[in-house]
Amino acid sequence: DTGVSQNPRHKITKRGQNVTFRCDPISEHNRLYWYRQTLGQGPEFLTYFQNEAQLEKSRLLSDRFSAERPKGSFSTLEIQRTEQGDSAMYLCASSGIAGAYEQYFGPGTRLTVT
Amino acid sequence: DAKTTQPTSMDCAEGRAANLPCNHSTISGNEYVYWYRQIHSQGPQYIIHGLKNNETNEMASLIITEDRKSSTLILPHATLRDTAVYYCIVRVATSGTYKYIFGTGTRLKVLA
Numbered sequence: 001d002t003g004v005s006q007n008p009r010h011k012i013t014k015r016g017q018n019v020t021f022r023c024d025p026i027s028e029h030n031r032l033y034w035y036r037q038t039l040g041q042g043p044e045f046l047t048y049f050q051n052e053a054q055l056e057k058s059r060l061l062s063d064r065f066s067a068e069r070p071k072g073s074f075s076t077l078e079i080q081r082t083e084q085g086d087s088a089m090y091l092c093a094s095s096g097i098a099g100a101y102e103q104y105f106g107p108g109t110r111l112t113v114t
Numbered sequence: 115d116a117k118t119t120q121p122t123s124m125d126c127a128e129g130r131a132a133n134l135p136c137n138h139s140t141i142s143g144n145e146y147v148y149w150y151r152q153i154h155s156q157g158p159q160y161i162i163h164g165l166k167n168n169e170t171n172e173m174a175s176l177i178i179t180e181d182r183k184s185s186t187l188i189l190p191h192a193t194l195r196d197t198a199v200y201y202c203i204v205r206v207a208t209s210g211t212y213k214y215i216f217g218t219g220t221r222l223k224v225l226a
Contacts, residue, residue, distance in 0.1 A: 004157070031211050042201050042216030043158065048209065055209040091157055101205070101212050102148075105157030 002026070004106035006092050012112045013082055020078045021109045025094030032075050033103060034067055035091040036060065043091050049075060082113045117141060117204040118217035125223050126196075132189040134220050136202030139183040146205045147178060148214065149187045151198040158201060161187065192224045 005024045013019050025032050030051050035043035046065070047057045051072035061067075064082075069075040079086055089110050093103040119137045126132040138147060146165050150158040162169055162176045164185070169176045175188040189196055199219040205212045 033213065035214075040218070042219050043214070044216070045213045048211060048213060050210055055211075056213070093157075095211070102160050102163070103214065104160070105150075107155075107157050110155075 006106040018080045023075045023092030029094035029096045031095045033093040037089040087113045117215045118202045120220045123221040126192045132192040134187040137184045148203040151200045153198045197224045
């Protein structure tokens, strides 16, 4: 039984560089979520996909952020022109069929922008 | 926009029950309460959820007040491995699914 996986687990980048993270959800799950968690805070919702359609984006997701889920399987989150304020843990979660909405979280990608 | 408030931290002796309170006074009638925990550097792990009835599973019990303005998560026999940050979450409907509104969580330390 494979859970949600995320790669890389850690990323250190210099300010101004672009970074991309990948999330592989549980295989039968059609819903996929991205959250951001800063130190000492709970996770904050960023965006959500149902299959390949991106149905909601938080106002936290500035125009430097873009997320995709081609073919409704894995998802990528790209941050362009990174800033120090982007340093955080980026969490991916997935959930399954209607009526079973528990979200299963991956281990996260910790981004450090220097 | 947090919908929940929790104490920042709590201690519990190993083997004793841990009772973690949560206030969610602005919860709407169809919004569920979920509890997750997060052990250092891992993703949040699902524990239990409920709407208005008390719930129990193999990990914990959830007691929700009749007015639904607060709830308590009970770990019946805490172990050292239960040391974690516990999040009380309100699940809100959005665009064909639900999203979680996390609070800042309670850091539970189980003491030997």
